[in-house]
Amino acid sequence: MNHQQLSLLCVPNPPRRSPTEILAAVRYLREFHAQGLLGGAHMPEDANPGLDRASRDNFHYFTLPMALNYQRNSYRLWEAALATYRDPATRFAFQPEAVDAAADEDLCAALTKYKVAIQRNRHPAIWKTICRTLTRSYGADVRTLFANSQNDIALILEEVQVRQKTGFPYLCGPKIANYWLYVMTQYTDANLKNRCCLSVAPDTHVIQASIVLGAIEADPDDPRAASMAADAWRNILAGTDLCPIDIHTPLWLWSKSGFQPGVPS
Numbered sequence: 001m002n003h004q005q006l007s008l009l010c011v012p013n014p015p016r017r018s019p020t021e022i023l024a025a026v027r028y029l030r031e032f033h034a035q036g037l038l039g040g041a042h043m044p045e046d047a048n049p050g051l052d053r054a055s056r057d058n059f060h061y062f063t064l065p066m067a068l069n070y071q072r073n074s075y076r077l078w079e080a081a082l083a084t085y086r087d088p089a090t091r092f093a094f095q096p097e098a099v100d101a102a103a104d105e106d107l108c109a110a111l112t113k114y115k116v117a118i119q120r121n122r123h124p125a126i127w128k129t130i131c132r133t134l135t136r137s138y139g140a141d142v143r144t145l146f147a148n149s150q151n152d153i154a155l156i157l158e159e160v161q162v163r164q165k166t167g168f169p170y171l172c173g174p175k176i177a178n179y180w181l182y183v184m185t186q187y188t189d190a191n192l193k194n195r196c197c198l199s200v201a202p203d204t205h206v207i208q209a210s211i212v213l214g215a216i217e218a219d220p221d222d223p224r225a226a227s228m229a230a231d232a233w234r235n236i237l238a239g240t241d242l243c244p245i246d247i248h249t250p251l252w253l254w255s256k257s258g259f260q261p262g263v264p265s
Helices: 003-008 019-034 056-061 074-086 096-101 104-113 122-137 142-148 153-163 174-187 204-213 225-237 244-256
Strands: none
Touching: 019 204, 019 225, 019 244, 056 074, 056 142, 074 104, 096 122, 104 122, 122 142, 142 153, 153 174, 174 225, 174 244, 204 225, 204 244, 225 244
């Protein structure tokens, strides 16, 4: 498949395509991504303080803001997280035991100072609930959660999405949970097993790219579209060398760039 052929995929109401054709297209997108032709030289999470990959703070830095990454500009969220961490007056927000002990108004002030939280009540409440869960169930250390789950992605997801679901609001969601664990494999020293248990993390851009490629037939606003996309890519990639999460970033960048191969996003 060449540049022009991929461009021809970007048509309204795409015809039904075989899994083989869709797989060929997504492999081509991965090649473009590897060459830097889809943009993405700087991803949202690159806005980080450059902590020791193994440190507790580093694990919490890439965990807590993720729970607020819902219908947000991801770049602005992580820029706000970085400013919050760099400020000695607000850095406590990344220490679960300090958050658990903090007055609600103090946490709200810390999280809204640089706009990590943009909803004054809801966002600090989500953040505090997760910190309280980490403090009271995992010794204030998300690394303990991973260790208790044998660093197995399937077991971590079961812990976060089933056993302790109410303790991990939004982080437990199917899109955020999967992308969170992917980010942990990229920005921390977490050596997580069963990587192919991670879904494609179907956010708006991934859903739109899935529709354009013909992987699913759905309205992007259909609440079922996310699960349809996740199921479709799991089936299309079954038996191949690719895990669903491997195609998340190429699809996300392709949609974000307006489906223009070779045009940086």
